[in-house]
Amino acid sequence: MKKGTQTAIIIIFCSFLGCFTILNLFSPQRTFSEAENRVLAQFPEFSWKRFFFDDYTTDLEEWFTDQFIARDLWIGVKAAGERALGKIENQNVYFGREDWLIGQVDVLARTQSTKNIAKINAFAAQSEIPVSVMLVPTAALMEKENLPQGAYNTDQDALIDALESQLAGVQIVDVRTALQARKTQLNIDETLYFKTDHHWTAQGAWAGYEALMTAWNKKPLKPGEDFIYQRAAEGFKGTQYSRSGAFWHPGDPIWTWTYTFPFDVRVVYDQTGDVQTSLFSDQRLNEKDKYMTYLDGNHALVEIETSSASAEKLLVIKDSYAHVLVPYLAPHFSQITLADLRYYRMPMSQLAQQMGADRILILYSVDNFCTDTNLGLLK
Amino acid sequence: MVFSSLPFLFGYLPVVLAVLKLAPLHARNFCLFLVSLIFYGWSEPVYIVIMLISTFVDYYNGRMVDKYRDDRKKAKRFVWFSVIFNLSLLGFFKYADFFILNLQALGLPLSPLHLSLPVGISFYTFQTMSYPIDVYRKQAPVQKSVVSFGAYVTLFPQLIAGPIVRYKDIAEQLDHRQETADQFALGVQRFVAGLAKKVLLANSIGALWDTISALPANEMSVAAAWLGIIAFAFQIYFDFSGYSDMAIGLGKMLGFEFLENFNYPYISRSITEFWRRWHISLSTWFRDYVYIPLGGSRHGRGKQIRNLMIVWLLTGFWHGASWNFMLWGIYFGVILILEKFVLKPILERLPKVLQHGYALVLILLGWVLFAFTDLDAGLTYLKTMFGWGSVSLINARTLFYLRDYGLLLIIMILASTPLGHQLYETKIRGRRWEGVMPLLIAAGLILCTAYLVDASYNPFLYFRF
Numbered sequence: 009m010k011k012g013t014q015t016a017i018i019i020i021f022c023s024f025l026g027c028f029t030i031l032n033l034f035s036p037q038r039t040f041s042e043a044e045n046r047v048l049a050q051f052p053e054f055s056w057k058r059f060f061f062d063d064y065t066t067d068l069e070e071w072f073t074d075q076f077i078a079r080d081l082w083i084g085v086k087a088a089g090e091r092a093l094g095k096i097e098n099q100n101v102y103f104g105r106e107d108w109l110i111g112q113v114d115v116l117a118r119t120q121s122t123k124n125i126a127k128i129n130a131f132a133a134q135s136e137i138p139v140s141v142m143l144v145p146t147a148a149l150m151e152k153e154n155l156p157q158g159a160y161n162t163d164q165d166a167l168i169d170a171l172e173s174q175l176a177g178v179q180i181v182d183v184r185t186a187l188q189a190r191k192t193q194l195n196i197d198e199t200l201y202f203k204t205d206h207h208w209t210a211q212g213a214w215a216g217y218e219a220l221m222t223a224w225n226k227k228p229l230k231p232g233e234d235f236i237y238q239r240a241a242e243g244f245k246g247t248q249y250s251r252s253g254a255f256w257h258p259g260d261p262i263w264t265w266t267y268t269f270p271f272d273v274r275v276v277y278d279q280t281g282d283v284q285t286s287l288f289s290d291q292r293l294n295e296k297d298k299y300m301t302y303l304d305g306n307h308a309l310v311e312i313e314t315s316s317a318s319a320e321k322l323l324v325i326k327d328s329y330a331h332v333l334v335p336y337l338a339p340h341f342s343q344i345t346l347a348d349l350r351y352y353r354m355p356m357s358q359l360a361q362q363m364g365a366d367r368i369l370i371l372y373s374v375d376n377f378c379t380d381t382n383l384g385l386l387k
Numbered sequence: 388m389v390f391s392s393l394p395f396l397f398g399y400l401p402v403v404l405a406v407l408k409l410a411p412l413h414a415r416n417f418c419l420f421l422v423s424l425i426f427y428g429w430s431e432p433v434y435i436v437i438m439l440i441s442t443f444v445d446y447y448n449g450r451m452v453d454k455y456r457d458d459r460k461k462a463k464r465f466v467w468f469s470v471i472f473n474l475s476l477l478g479f480f481k482y483a484d485f486f487i488l489n490l491q492a493l494g495l496p497l498s499p500l501h502l503s504l505p506v507g508i509s510f511y512t513f514q515t516m517s518y519p520i521d522v523y524r525k526q527a528p529v530q531k532s533v534v535s536f537g538a539y540v541t542l543f544p545q546l547i548a549g550p551i552v553r554y555k556d557i558a559e560q561l562d563h564r565q566e567t568a569d570q571f572a573l574g575v576q577r578f579v580a581g582l583a584k585k586v587l588l589a590n591s592i593g594a595l596w597d598t599i600s601a602l603p604a605n606e607m608s609v610a611a612a613w614l615g616i617i618a619f620a621f622q623i624y625f626d627f628s629g630y631s632d633m634a635i636g637l638g639k640m641l642g643f644e645f646l647e648n649f650n651y652p653y654i655s656r657s658i659t660e661f662w663r664r665w666h667i668s669l670s671t672w673f674r675d676y677v678y679i680p681l682g683g684s685r686h687g688r689g690k691q692i693r694n695l696m697i698v699w700l701l702t703g704f705w706h707g708a709s710w711n712f713m714l715w716g717i718y719f720g721v722i723l724i725l726e727k728f729v730l731k732p733i734l735e736r737l738p739k740v741l742q743h744g745y746a747l748v749l750i751l752l753g754w755v756l757f758a759f760t761d762l763d764a765g766l767t768y769l770k771t772m773f774g775w776g777s778v779s780l781i782n783a784r785t786l787f788y789l790r791d792y793g794l795l796l797i798i799m800i801l802a803s804t805p806l807g808h809q810l811y812e813t814k815i816r817g818r819r820w821e822g823v824m825p826l827l828i829a830a831g832l833i834l835c836t837a838y839l840v841d842a843s844y845n846p847f848l849y850f851r852f
Binding site: 009010012013014015016017018020021022024025026028029032059060065066068069070072073074076079082083085086087089093094095096097116117157158159160253 | 388392393394396397398400401402404429430432433568569571572573575576579587591602603606783784786787790791792793794795798816817821822824825828829832833834836837838839840841843
């Protein structure tokens with residue numbers, strides 16, 4: 009080996025290791041990683057007991073790794089490395105066409121979904137209140153053409169067909185046709201799903217709203233006439249962004265809307281007695297998870313009272329796909345209650361009776377529906 | 388602590404290199420002993436005691452063997468003492484629960500001990516055992532300094548995953564090694580190559596094996612099963628040989644020259660050749676310390692076959708305290724015996740392609756035995772590979788894996804051959820293009836760091852919703 013190469017190799021190696029060793033010593037400690045939405049390991053307090061009996065050094069290594077300098081930058085480098093290696097996904101998020109980051113849907117077993125269907129059927133059989141069910145596909149179906157060549161996903165069309173054919177005693181609301189129709193009418197800056205998040209957008213949810221209105225024989229409100237959209241925030245970088253490490257992505261806009269007619273709401277989250285007067289939590293527009301703008305994100309129970317002329321009351325049993333859809337429904341009901349079975353612990357029939365519901369809507373993303381294990385209180 | 392981790396690369400290694408390079412020459416073995424003990428005790432501090440006892444016992448055995456070098460009978464006692472002592476250590480920590488569980492199954496009222504396995508015990512017990520034997524055979528001089536001997540036993544570069552360094556191969560270097568800039572630079576090159584093999588190749592393809600081996604039966608296909616075991620074959624090769632490269636590289640940085648442990652095993656044309664290229668230090672160890680003492684091939688064909696089977700049973704069992712590893716050893720023992728006595732002339736007349744195909748298929752089938760500690764699961768997997776039952780030949784999922792991992796697979800096929808090495812030797816080393824090496828090393832370090840940081844990247848996404 010030439011002398012020059014030798015020196016260059018030694019200098020590069022020693023300075024790379026040395027620099028980051030020293031930089032790590034002085035880099036500020038972070039407590040929370042926004043990209044990962046989790047608390048980072050902190051320096052473990054030393055004690056001899058911990059050292060000898062409690063895996064102190066494992067904690068130390070975890071701290072060291074979690075606090076490594078420029079953590080998010082390295083993760084972006086890895087994602088870029090995966091792309092360079094010809095990978096079409098990173099952490100099960102596809103690098104799609106036109107900046108789409110699409111989560112892979114891979115339903116390996118139907119055991120949980122079969123159980124969930126049985127729960128719904130049993131619930132509907134004993135319920136005197138009509139039950140409607142809407143299973144929403146994810147972007148992996150509706151943005152199929154933007155998936156990279158060679159991507160593999162569970163066929164959600166077939167999956168939803170199969171699940172719906174097992175449902176009995178409920179009204180099935182077909183949202184796929186509405187989504188398909190809406191897709192052809194989108195403006196250039198609109199999408200049905202977020203490019204960087206696993207949820208649907210205000211436009212996607214509008215299709216869901218139209219499908220519900222048709223199913224319930226109601227007349228849908230019209231954008232531009234009855235309500236007006238606002239582009240409330242830019243640069244929403246959601247879950248797919250975080251998972252994929254595609255940190256070069258500019259993010260998505262967040263749309264909200266206001267009604268052109270006088271319309272008031274009172275929203276109470278988790279029975280706190282604290283009354284909000286908007287369906288949108290504007291302070292969430294400044295946070296990382298901007299999807300929380302819609303009905304303030306995940307809550308066990310959300311109670312909405314409206315100034316609607318209608319006397320009808322609606323109970324929504326749902327996952328987070330409902331958050332952006334329910335605001336559209338508000339003008340059609342005097343009261344809407346949203347229950348999240350992951351957090352709310354009261355049998356649904358009891359809740360329905362208590363609020364005097366006229367309709368029950370069960371709304372899930374089909375991907376989540378196949379793995380959700382919290383439908384036990386659907387009774 | 389493993390080499391392919393951030394705390395090692397950006398904590399332990401820089402400090403240790405600084406200490407060892409700044410320490411005066413006569414204190415280097417002492418420092419090496421000390422930092423190696425820290426490395427060893429990092430995950431289980433209590434086990435440092437075992438390491439120290441092991442060091443002193445074998446140091447003493449060596450001295451005694453040397454003292455009685457003219458009284459072979461007495462000297463032999465100490466050799467036996469060392470062998471029994473080391474095998475007991477290994478037996479107790481690694482195999483006790485295996486025997487207990489099997490005896491339990493036979494109805495004996497025993498309960499497993501659940502001891503955590505001391506890091507690298509399979510490697511260092513074999514190393515320390517080799518020392519009194521080498522002294523007894525007069526193949527190595529006795530080590531008069533307990534510190535130098537301690538440095539040999541605990542030597543951190545090869546402590547965890549080999550290569551198994553025999554005392555005679557390193558005796559001279561322990562006390563008289565030269566540390567040159569050239570050797571250090573070559574060491575860096577080797578270390579980074581090993582790190583990249585482990586972090587960029589082995590870990591990445593390991594994810595594919597994890598996915599495929601966990602697929603439910605109805606999602607499997609014949610092609611996926613083959614792809615899965617190929618992924619496993621690459622994972623274990625790049626993992627293990629990457630680790631050996633890192634050990635050899637670190638050794639060079641510190642002035643040691645270890646023997647090679649892998650020599651492109653997947654280009655073999657027979658299983659005999661494969662085992663001359665795979666984990667060389669282990670096969671050499673078994674040859675020198677088991678096969679030859681048993682009589683090797685000197686007492687007729689019957690004895691030779693017996694000796695071969697003993698060696699391969701032990702080789703299998705050395706890999707893990709479980710039946711499947713024993714089966715794996717027997718599998719190769721039988722193939723090797725067949726090749727030796729029956730197949731060799733037939734194989735040699737076949738076209739090269741078929742020879743390669745023959746070797747690769749047998750190696751892959753061997754990995755199925757190796758990968759599944761649960762024999763039933765292994766059998767099911769084998770059935771899938773041969774289309775037994777109602778399994779499709781290929782499905783959309785398999786095509787996706789091929790697409791997603793295609794380039795990585797091609798890179799790994801190339802990296803399994805000596806092409807890169809030949810390119811380096813003929814076009815780069817000492818020539819105009821040598822300047823790319825520092826750049827490659829920089830790129831390797833950056834990518835490996837990124838992949839290591841990412842390995843801890845654990846987005847907690849509210850259970851997706």
